[in-house]
Amino acid sequence: ACGDDKSDDTATGSGTGAKAGKVGVILPDTKSSARWETADTKYLTEAFKAAGVEAEIKNAQGDKNSFQTIADGMIQSGVKVLMIVNLDSGTGKNVLENAKKAGIATIDYDRLTLNGGANYYVSFDNNEVGKLQGQGLVDCLTAAKAVKPVVSYLNGSPTDNNATLFKEGYDSVLKPKFDSGEFVKGPDDAVPDWDNAKGGTIFEQQLTKNPKIAGVLAANDGLGNAAIEVLKKNKLNGKVPVTGQDATVQGLQNILAGDQCMTVYKAIKKEADAAAELAIALAKGEKPTTATGTVTDPESKATVPSVLLKPEAITKENVKKVVDDGFVTKAELCTAAFADACTKAGIS
Amino acid sequence: MAATPLLELRGIDKSFGPVQVLHDVELSVYPGEVTALVGDNGAGKSTLVKCISGIYPIDAGTVTFDGKQVAIHSPRDASELGIEVVYQDLALCDNLDIVQNMFLGREKKRGIVLDEPTMEQMAGETLASLSVRTVKSLRQLVASLSGGQRQTVAIAKAVLWNSKVVILDEPTAALGVAQTAQVLELVRRLADNGLGVVLISHNMNDVFAVSDRIAALYLGRMAAQVKASDVTHSQVVELITGGRSGNLGLPPEKPTDFVEIMPGAEQ
Amino acid sequence: MAATPLLELRGIDKSFGPVQVLHDVELSVYPGEVTALVGDNGAGKSTLVKCISGIYPIDAGTVTFDGKQVAIHSPRDASELGIEVVYQDLALCDNLDIVQNMFLGREKKRGIVLDEPTMEQMAGETLASLSVRTVKSLRQLVASLSGGQRQTVAIAKAVLWNSKVVILDEPTAALGVAQTAQVLELVRRLADNGLGVVLISHNMNDVFAVSDRIAALYLGRMAAQVKASDVTHSQVVELITGGRSGNLGLPPEKPTDFVEIMPGAEQ
C-alpha cells in the first residue's frame, strides 16, 4: 500500500488502510549537544513532511525513564516504524524489543544499540569522529612545530557511551605518538554530564597541574569553548590548539578567531534524510533499498543493514563548507565580531 | 457602667471545623478597669482572646473599639488599634535573644540601622522592674530561659508600649511569689493609668485582688459579667464550674451540643 | 527521717556553657511523702528535675536510687528505674492525638498490632478522673487543646504507670479550680500509696496543702530542706526570695558568681 502524499493528514495512523503508517522518532537529550533540537528535529520534520508521512518526534531530555515512557506511548499509539537514538544500549535494546514484540519496524539513528537488533542503522561512525579529532590535533600541533607537546584530554560524560567511542577513536591516533615519545600524555579527565562549566574548572586544574599543556583534545565544541575561555584568562588562547565536535556556531566562531584548531562536522541533514528515507519506505510497507552498507554489531555479531555517512573534519580552511551545506547560516556565524574572519574564510 | 466600654464584643461565634467553641459571646472592657475573664479549662478564654487580636477570624459577631465597629484581621490590625496581648502560649522566637524578642516588630532604629544600645537599655530597665533577677545576660536566647523567665519576657514585651487595651492570658501562671506580686501591681497600675485591662486567671485570690469586673465563660458561653464587688469568691467558682450561681448565670438547661469526653470518634 | 530516701542527690553541679546553674545541690525524696521543691524563677528547679531524669548530663555529684548509686543517662534509664516526670515544658507530640500521647513509649499491643480500643478506654477513664470535661474527642490532636487540657494530658501520661517516684514540675500552673483540686488530691494519693513524690510549685497554699517536706532552691543552691510542719508560710517565702530565713538557709554572703541582669555581653 502506497501513501499518496496527503501532506496534512492528521489521523492517528493505526497502520490500517491504504496510507502510510506513522513514524515515531525518539531523540536522546538537549544538553549533550545542540544538534538534536537545532538540526535533527528540523531536518527530520522537513523530510517526513515532504513525503507526507506522519511523524512524531520526541526528545527524552536525557532521562531514561522518559525515554521508555515515550516509547510506550508511541508503541501504544500504533506507530509503524520506530526510530531511536538511544541514551544507552541497555534501555535502547529494551525499547527495541518492546517495539518488535508489537510488530514495529526499528531503526537505530546515529547511535548503534549494541545487541539491540534494530532492523536498520543510520549514522556517522563515532569511532571515526574520535579519529578525526585525534588526527586534527596532530595536524595542528605539527603545523605549530610543537616539540614533545603535552596533550590533555577533556573527555565527554563518563556515562555517555558515545564519549567512550570518541575516546577510543582519538586514543587510537594519539597513543602511538605518546608511545613513541613524540607527544607527551597529559591529564585525562572525563566531564560529568558534558557540563561545560565543570569542564572549565577541570581544564583550569589540568593547567595548574601541568602548565606545559600544549594541546587539548576536547570532546565537543562546548567543552572546547570551556577550555578556550581558561586559556584566554591565561592569555594562551590561539597558542594551544583545541579540538571540538558538532560544528556549532560557537565552535566555528572559535575556529575563525583562531582559538580552536578544528571541529568535526556531521552533515546531519544527510543523516536525517537517509534515515527518513528508510523510515518512509518502511511506513509505506515497502522494502527499503537505500541501506546498502552493513555494520556488524560487536556484541551480537549480527549484521545490520546500514547507511553510514562520513563525518568531516573542519578547520579554518573549510569552514565555508558548513555554511554552504546550510548547516549554519551566514547570519548566525558572521556576526559583527566575525565579519572580517568570515570574509577571509571565503564566506560571502 | 457610666463610662462607655473601650472594647465591646457582641454575639461572637467561633468554630474549629465541626466543633463550635464560642457561642454568642459578649464582653465589655472599660477604660481604667481591670476585667477578669475566668472560666474552666477549655471554656474558650484563650480562643476569645485570639479572636479579639485577629489570630483567629470570627464566624459571627461584632467588635467595637472606642465606639467604632472594627474588623480585626490580623494581630497587626489589633496592635494598630492599640490592643496588646500576652498570649498563654507565649509565642517567643526561640532563636532570638531577650532584647530581640522584646522589641520584635517595633525595633528602635537610627536611620536604617538597628539601635541595639537603646533597645538593650530599655529592655534591662523593664525586666528589672518586673523583679527578674537571675537572667545571666540580656543577650541570652529565650530558648534557654526558665519557664518564669520566658513568661516575664512575654509580659515585658507587651507592656512596653503605649496601648489602650492590654489583655493578659494567665500571665502569672509560671511566676514566682515576688514576680507575681509585681505583675499584679503592674496590672493595677495600667488600669489606673486609664487603660482597659483584661486579665485571665484561674487564681481567685489574684482575680479578686486586682479586678473591678469579672466575666465568666462557661463551655463557650458568657455565663455572667458582674462587678467584682457584687460577688463572692464561691459564687465565681460556681459560675466557672457550673455556669450558674443562684440567679446569676446561664439558664439551667445544659447546652446539648456540649457533650463530655467522647472516646472513639476517629480523628 | 527514719525511712531511707528513695532517691537521693548529693553534690550535683550543672553548667550550661559558661553559666553554672546548679551548685552542689542535695535532695532526698522519701517514699510515702510529698517533697515540695520551691524556688524563685530561674532558681534551677526545672534544671534539677531534668538532671534527675537524664535529659541533661550532670557535671558532678551522685544520684542514689533505692540505696544504690545509679547513672541516669537518658529518660529511658529514669523510667526503667521507676521515675516518672511531668515536665514544665510539657513535651507533647503535637502531631499525635490525646490517646497516642498518653501511651507514647508504652503502647498496649495485641501481638504486634497496637491495641487501640484498650488504650482509648484507659485514656478516657484516666482523663475523666482528672475532671477533664471539655475535650471533644480522645482522638483530637493535642495541638488543638487548651493550655489546661494539655497540662492534664501530660499529668495523666505520667501517673498512668506503676512507678516509684513521680516528679511534677508546676503541674497545676495552667489548671482550673476543680482540676487543681483533683491533681493535688492525686498527688496526695500517690504518696499515700507509698510513692515518693516531688512537687514543684510557686503556690504556697498548694505546697502547704499536700507536702510533707519542703526543699528550697536559691540561685542554684539548696537553701534548706525541712519538714513542712516545721516552717511557716512566710519563712518559706523568705527562703525563696532571699535564700535564708533566720538560722535556716544559706550563709549570708551572696554567691559572687550569681550576678544579676547583665546587659551587653554579646551572645
Place this chain on the structure above:
Amino acid sequence: MSTSTLETAGGVKVVKPTVASHFRDYWGRVRGGDLGALPAVLGLVILILIFGTARTDTFFSAGNFANLFNQAAGVIMIAMGLIFVLLLGEIDLSAGFAAGVCGAVMAILLTEHGVNQGLSLLAALATGVVIGLLLGYLVAKVGIPSFVVTLAAFLAFQGVLLNLLGEGKNISIPDGFIKSLNKDSLPVTWSWILAIGAVAVFALVQFLRYRGRAKRGLVTEPIGIMALRIAGLGALLLITTAILTQERAINPAIASLKGVPIAAPVIGGFLVLWTFVLGRTTYGRHVYAVGGNAEAARRAGIPVDLIRISVFVIGSFMAAVGGVMLVSRAGSVDPNTGGSTTLLYAVGAAVIGGTSLFGGKGKVIHAVIGGAVIAVIDNGMFLMDVSSGSRYMATGVILLIAAGVDALARRRAAATGNR
C-alpha cells in the same frame, strides 16, 4: 437535631453517631481544613481530565493505563521509602543513586556471576539495607546533617555505580522473573482472584475493627459508612481489573496482552505493608512521635537514634526495590540509572501527595498519589506534540496547577478558621 446518646468507656456520655452526622462531621472537617489526601486526588483527577480531553483515544486507552503502572513503579517505590525519612524531617538525596547501585549489584550478579534471580534480588535488597545502615549511622550517631551525608552519598554512589559498571558501559539483564516484575502482566484469572481477594480481606479487617470497638463499648462509626467504604474500594479495584484484563496488544495477532501489570500488586503490597507498619505498630507510632517532637519522644523513652537509623534503612531498602523496578523496566543498568530527575521526582511525589518536609506529617499513600501525579504528567506530556523547551515549561506549569488545586482547597478551608 435529635440525637440519641450512649454511655461509653470511662462512664462518659457521648452522642451516638449516625450516617447523617458522620457526613456532617466530615463536611465540617473538610471546611475546617482537614482535607487529607482529597485535594491531591482532586489534582490528579483534573490532570487526567486535561490530558484525556487533549488526547482522548491515546491517553484513555487500556494500554496507556497499564503502561502508567510500569512508568510510575520505580519512583513510587523510592518515594515510599522517602516518606519514612521525611517523617523524621530528614532528607535522603542519595536514594536515586542508591537505587542505581543496588540495581547494578543485581545485574552484575545475574550476568557476570551467573547467580540465580532470587539470590540476585535479595543481594540488591541487602545492599539497600547496608546503605541505609551507613547513612543512618552517620546521621544519628556521628551527627552530620542528613542533607550533607546524603549529598556526599549522592556523589559517592555515582562513583560506585561508574566503577561497578565501568565508565560508560551498561549491562542488560537476562529474561526471567526479575525482568517480568515491571514489564509483564498477571494472567487474567489471577488478576481477578487478587482483586476480589483484596476486597474481601479489606472488608474482613474493617468488620473486625468495628466489632473490636463495639465489644468494648467504644464509639463506632455507623455500619452504613463502613459499607460505603468497602463498596468504594471494591468498585475501584474491580473496575481497574476489568479495564486491565481487556486485550490491549497493538497487534493481537502477534501476541496477546492482557491482565493486571505485575507492578500493580507490587505497589499495592508495599502500600499495605508500610501503611500497616506506620499506622498499626508501635514502631510506626514512634516514627511519627520522633518526627513530631524528637525531644518529647526522647522523654517518653523512645530510642530516637535507633528510629532515626531505621528510617534510613527503610528508605534505602525501598530505594533498592525501586532500583529493581527501574532495572526491570529498562531491562538494563547503566551509570545513569537512578540519576537525573529520579530523586527529585521521588521527593516531589511524597510532597505533592501531602507529606511535609518538616517531619511528623505524612502517609505512605502519598507516595502513590504523588507518584501517580508525576507519572500522569510525564505520560500525558509525551503524548502531546510540543518542542522540548515548551514541554519542560508545560510540565512545570501543569505540576503547579495540580499542586495549586491542593493549596487553594486547603487555603479556602483554612479561611474558615483552622490552620
Place this chain on the structure above:
Amino acid sequence: MSTSTLETAGGVKVVKPTVASHFRDYWGRVRGGDLGALPAVLGLVILILIFGTARTDTFFSAGNFANLFNQAAGVIMIAMGLIFVLLLGEIDLSAGFAAGVCGAVMAILLTEHGVNQGLSLLAALATGVVIGLLLGYLVAKVGIPSFVVTLAAFLAFQGVLLNLLGEGKNISIPDGFIKSLNKDSLPVTWSWILAIGAVAVFALVQFLRYRGRAKRGLVTEPIGIMALRIAGLGALLLITTAILTQERAINPAIASLKGVPIAAPVIGGFLVLWTFVLGRTTYGRHVYAVGGNAEAARRAGIPVDLIRISVFVIGSFMAAVGGVMLVSRAGSVDPNTGGSTTLLYAVGAAVIGGTSLFGGKGKVIHAVIGGAVIAVIDNGMFLMDVSSGSRYMATGVILLIAAGVDALARRRAAATGNR
C-alpha cells in the same frame, strides 16, 4: 577571680569583663557547644592540609589560589541568596536554572540585540527579581509548598532556557566588563587600596560600636579583644592580597598576571551587604523571627507573607548574580548553565557552612565558608589523577570528612551539656 563590677543600664550591677574573662567565656561557650563557624573553618583547614600535602606545589600555588575565587564565585552567590530562603525554612530548587535563565537573558541582549554591558547586566538582575516575585507569590499567597513551586520552576526554567537559546545553542558573550567580572584581576595598586581600605573601615565600625555602647553605660568588650579582632581580619586580608599580587602567569613572557581576582571583592561586597542586612536592619531581624517562629512573628505584627516573598526575591536576585558570574567565567551560556550539580552544591554550601534547613539559623558567611569547602574539594580533586568513578567517590568521602569534623566538634561540645 577578683572581678570589678560596674553599674550599667537599668541600674543593674554586672561584672566588668576583662580580656582574660573574655577568653574564658569564649572557651566556656565552645565547650558548651556554641561553636559558630569554627568547626566549618576547621573542616576547611583540614581539607586544605589534605590537598596541600598531596599536591603541594600545584595546590599551594598563587595561581591556584586565585583560581579558587573564580571557581567558587557562582556557587557562593547562589548560596548567599539561598541562605535567606533557608532562614525561613523554605527551599528554592530552581535557583540553579534561574541563574541560567538570567545569564541567558544577559547573553542574548549582549549578542543578538547589541545592548550594552551595563544594561544587559541590569536586565539579568531584573529577571532574577521578577522570578523571585513569582516564586514568592506562589509560596506565600497561593500557599503551595516551596518544594513543589520550585520543583515546577526547576522544570519550567529548563524549558525557558532551551527556548531562549533557540532549542539548545551555546552563546558566547563578547569581551568586556561582564566577562572580566569572573575572569580578570584588579591592578596591583587597586588590590592594595581595597584591602587596606576594607581593614580601615572595619576598624572604624568596630570602634564606633564600642563607643556607642560605652556612652550608654552598657557592658563593652575589652579593648584588647577588639584590637585582636581587627588585627586578625587585617592579617587575613593583607596576606591574601600579598599572595594574589604575586606574578602567577604560566608564561610571564607572554603576559603578566597578577592582582586580586575581581571575583574576590564581588564576593566580599555581597557578604558585607547581606551580613549588614541580616544583622543590623529591621528587615533582617524579621527574617530570623519568621524563620524561628512564624506564628510569634505574625503576632508581633510582622508582615509574614511579605517577608516570605522578599526572601525569594533576594534568593532569585542572587541566583541572577550567580548566573552572571557563571556566564562570565564560562564566557558562554548553554542549556546546562546552572544545571547538573549547581543547585545541590549551592544548598550544600549553605548547609555545610552551618545554616539549618529548618529555618531560623544561618548567616551569610556560611555561604562563603561552605562554598569554599566545596570549591576546594573540586579544585583539589581535579589536581589528583584518578578515574571519574573514583573521583566521585573520593569527593563524597572528603565532603563527609569535612562535615564530620564539624559534627564531631559540635557533638563533643554537646556532651558537656548544652544542645
